[in-house]
Amino acid sequence: MKKLIAGVVLGVSLTALAHGAGDPEAGEKNAAVCAGCHGQGGTKPVMAVYPKLADMGEVYLYRQLVDIKAGDRAIPEMTGLLDNMSDQDLRDLAAYFDNQEVGVNQANPDLVERGQALYRGGNMASGVPACAGCHNPQGKGNEPGGYPRLSGQNAEYVAKQLQAYRDGSRAGGANAQIMMDVAAKLTDAEIEAVASYVSGLH
Known part of the structure; x- marks a missing residue:
């Protein structure tokens, strides 16, 4: 006891x-x-x-x-x-x-369907896991695991970071290897779609 x-x-x-x-x-x-x-x-x-x-x-x-x-x-x-x-x-x-409150942006309506499918279900054909698995279905992140909130984040910033993981220019820090492995399988069109989707996710 x-x-x-x-x-x-x-x-x-x-x-x-x-x-x-x-x-x-x-x-x-x-x-x-x-x-x-x-x-x-x-x-x-x-x-x-x-x-x-x-x-x-x-x-x-x-x-x-x-x-x-x-x-x-x-x-x-x-x-x-x-x-x-x-x-x-x-x-x-x-x-x-x-402790500060963040607002959401407006996702590109033309990219929502593709971005949502990737965020929630990944891409089985190319081996991309669902973003929601680590970053939460609502994009709120995972505090104990150190995964950031994505909901409301600027699409341009998210796209830039995914590209940096993909080309290896962002390779250090916790969870970096996971993100590099994921981003390596993403196309430019997928990066654009999922980045836009999370910017408006709430």
Whole structure:
């Protein structure tokens, strides 16, 4: 019985660490520099090729910030921006952006049917798995697994990332190998369709 209780306590503690390590209020203080590209609260980027950061998932956002700071994920526009931030600063930033509400975009009606079929069912002929398996049927992501929310994300950004996974220019970080394997089997038309679909998914 003591072992069972200890296991439950440990499990709850680890869950708290995974989900509650950042302080959103503290993160807001460092978020001003991010607004120049990602918009206030990470909700409306100034360019569609920049991601919405709002509600992407704290675990995912934190991992990306760590990779960007370490140089494992090269983003020229962010060079040096994180250099003076501590690990706790990065956790706080991730928590802040994850606490913001994100709106959805309008998917291209001509691409919805194809995008939905790929997102929900994959492509059995080419071996592409359903995106919903990792990113949730509603596109809300998988926080414990570190898979980001896709619902409402800018289509141009999603397409750019899928292309980067496919050509190997985005190869580092957690889950990168999975995404590289998936993207390698996607055609340009499939990338366009699924990127448009998730931008309007809600």
